[in-house]
Amino acid sequence: MKFDILTLFPAMFDGPLGQSILKRAIERELIDVRCHAIRDYACDKHRTTDDYPYGGGAGMVMKVEPLTACLEQILSGRPRARIILTSPRGRRFDQAFASELAAEKELVIVCGRYEGVDERLKELFALEEVSIGDFVMTGGEPAALVIVDAVARLLPGVLGCEESAEDESFAAGLLEYPQYTRPETFRGHAVPDVLLSGNHGEVRKWRRREALRRTLMMRPDLLETAPLDDRDREWLRLLSGGQGD
Ligand code: SAH
Numbered sequence: 001m002k003f004d005i006l007t008l009f010p011a012m013f014d015g016p017l018g019q020s021i022l023k024r025a026i027e028r029e030l031i032d033v034r035c036h037a038i039r040d041y042a043c044d045k046h047r048t049t050d051d052y053p054y055g056g057g058a059g060m061v062m063k064v065e066p067l068t069a070c071l072e073q074i075l076s077g078r079p080r081a082r083i084i085l086t087s088p089r090g091r092r093f094d095q096a097f098a099s100e101l102a103a104e105k106e107l108v109i110v111c112g113r114y115e116g117v118d119e120r121l122k123e124l125f126a127l128e129e130v131s132i133g134d135f136v137m138t139g140g141e142p143a144a145l146v147i148v149d150a151v152a153r154l155l156p157g158v159l160g161c162e163e164s165a166e167d168e169s170f171a172a173g174l175l176e177y178p179q180y181t182r183p184e185t186f187r188g189h190a191v192p193d194v195l196l197s198g199n200h201g202e203v204r205k206w207r208r209r210e211a212l213r214r215t216l217m218m219r220p221d222l223l224e225t226a227p228l229d230d231r232d233r234e235w236l237r238l239l240s241g242g243q244g245d
Contacts, residue, residue, distance in 0.1 A: 001104065001155055003033045004074045004081070005144050006067065007111040008049060010035035012141045022149060025158045033148060038062075041069040050114055059115035067110065067121050074108055075125075081106035083127050084147070086140030087116065090129030093147060095170035097130075101147070102154040109147060111140030173226030174215045177207035209235055216240070 005013065013035050017026060025031045039047050043065050050060040075081060082104050091097070101107060110117065110127065121127060132143045152158050159165055169176040180191040194206045212232055215222050216239055223236070 001031050001102070001151070002078070002081075002106045003031065003148050004078070004106070004108045005033065005035045005111065005148075006038050006070050006074075006109070007035055007139075007141055007144070008038050008062075008113050009111075009139070009141060010037050013145065016145050016149075021158065022152060025152055025155070028157070030155055030157050031148075031152050036070050036074065038066050038070050041066040041073070043069070053115060057115075061115050062113060062117040064118035064120050064124075067117060068124060071108070071110070071121075071125055078106045078108070081108045083108045083110070083125055084130045085110045085117065085122060085127040086112055086132075086143035086147075087129040088131050088134070088136050090131040092134075093130050093132045093143075093150070095150070098147075098150040099154060101151045107147075107151070109140075109144040111144050113139045170222075172211075173222055174211045175219060175222070177210040177214070208232070212236055213239055 007013070013033070017023065017033055022031070022033075026033060038049055042049050042063075048063065049066050050062050053059065053061045071083070075083075082101070084107065086109065110121070122129070130143070130147065132146045137143065154165055165171065167176070180195060184191050184196065192206065194202050197203070212223075212228075212235055215226070216236060228236075
């Protein structure tokens with residue numbers, strides 16, 4: 001999958017993309033991530049990329065011309081790419097959205113800075129605004145990295161073992177069960193016996209129950225849409241003190 005990122009600060013991507021799983025995915029050509037410096041597309045001799053907002057007010061707004069030139073150059077080679085503008089006003093990014101994007105071949109991500117980008121960019125390119133949460137950051141670069149990371153790990157071959165993306169939080173509509181590794185006991189805290197039992201059926205049952213317990217505690221909203229069977233519902237009733245549905 002190809003990612004093109006428009007940014008004023010391309011160097012911000014070097015660290016995260018140069019480590020671990022994303023680095024390996026790039027080396028193995030499973031993903032191709034190109035960062036485009038918006039400043040290179042500025043039209044004037046000072047290479048201006050931002051200006052004062054019409055109507056007054058604090059902060060600066062990213063100019064539409066350099067962004068347009070940069071986007072047009074990218075799209076000339078990728079006419080069917082999906083284009084995202086990072087923005088706290090956008091559609092909330094979540095696991096389902098990541099899966100949706102993982103089905104694309106080409107994704108272009110625009111990183112805003114300052115007060116954001118001139119609204120006309122959105123009109124000109126039918127940009128889709130995407131937010132990574134209800135908070136405001138100084139720029140869209142961390143948001144772009146969040147999107148690249150969450151999407152890339154869903155692509156075949158990016159994670160070492162195919163199962164690892166299937167059995168975890170949100171994949172089945174629940175939060176993941178607790179995980180442990182050696183040693184068996186640490187400072188008096190033991191790993192639950194069932195995980196050492198070698199009984200795969202019991203392990204599966206325990207994990208399901210713990211996933212339900214955690215979801216009930218931390219994100220009960222997820223239980224409204226998670227696929228549950230009668231056993232799950234019975235367990236949830238028990239956990240909530242048998243208070244019925
Ligand atoms: N004035 C804007 C905020 C600008 S923050 C507003 O009130 O809506 C500067 C840039 O950071 C934004 O253009 C966007 O690209 C990025 N950004 C900040 N918070 C974000 C979030 N929660 N999700 C995605 N991008 C975000």
